[in-house]
Amino acid sequence: MLPYIVIVFCCIAAYLIGSCNSAIIVTKLLKHEDIREFGSKNAGLTNVLRCFGKGPALATLVSDLLKGCLTILVIKAVVKAAGFTGDIMTVGYIAGLLVMLGHVFPVWYGFKGGKGVLVTATVLLAIDPLTFAVVIPVFIIMLVITKYVSVSSITAAVAYPIVTFVMQYFIRHLELGPVLVHTGFAALSGILIVYMHRANIQRLKEGTENKFSFSKK
Template sequence: MNILAILFTVIFSYLFGSLNSAIIVCRLWKKQDIRDYGSKNAGLTNVLRVYGKGPALATLLCDLAKGVIAVVVCRLLVHKVMGVEFFGDPHFIGYLAGLFVMLGHCFPVFYGFHGGKGVLLAATTLLAIDPLTCLCALVVFAVLLAITKYVSVGSIFASIAYPTFTFILQNFVYKDNYAVIPNTIMGVLICILIISLHHANIKRLMNGTENKFGQKKKEA
């Protein structure tokens, strides 16, 4: 049953994360394929440019909801239906679901393994798992963004804060026999995933060509 619970969590979360909100929203709302219009990119920015704020907002909300839904569904089915709990901790399966829904979002099997960077999705999965840790990571993001004016810098340091505060809070604050090490390892993997997807941003930061928040995009 434990293996079945892990397989379900991994497969469901990855496939659910692979669903592209922009394509689905535009098909349902406009009866069109967003990949045929504008920049032909199935992303939030192209939806906003082609169809306006309504479909763009729906796309954003669907993307954000993916993390929450994956975590909640997996925790309910694994714990309530299968009766499985790993490491004596009800949160671990949420971290596992969070990791694989992000992998699906960033490398979607339905769309050539080309997706987003998963920063907002990481926030919503963490919100569903551990709201206090999520708040700490968001504070780090906001502070670094305010200081540097770089969204990428805020995102990178927030991703580092993810496993850091997971370890600190679960080890020294909650003290409820949480699976501190396995949960922290999941957080580290998510951190590595986010940072690796920001490699181009890191290169631009080093070259001094990264765009600051609110700044018009620089010409290549």
């Protein structure tokens, strides 16, 4: 019983930690501004880079990396220490989804956060590095080809559950049951990312979407 109680508390903690939005915190501390009032109004890395430059963007990147990776690694360690003997990867996926939900719908900021791309990537790094090593190049290749972060993010989000299934079932030969569960959580994360890009999709249709650039606007 104790391991499952610990899992519940860890999942609550995952959401609360996810709700600590790095883009908002960094721009408040470094620029004394609210990133949600600039550019695309999105509290995410790309908007920080466009509006405040490389320094704040790098700080946001590192903060989100630590938030996603460390949260999952610590939760997995705590759950193991509590005596949980089940599929620890599934625990990682559950906690990871809650970190993402916290980032996208942060309780501390009126449930208005980022789009969840970076934090999902950092969470994936801690859960399944092999899948991460395939999905990230998909993002990078699409960014090089299209110059649109939104298109790259949506493509990677769609690829995420597909790559998860292929890598875990056909490459690592994990049991089908857990693989389907993991793929389901990956699909939920991917669907949420696509949903959070609905405004970008509309701008792409209208031809008004901004292309990626390292230059501050």
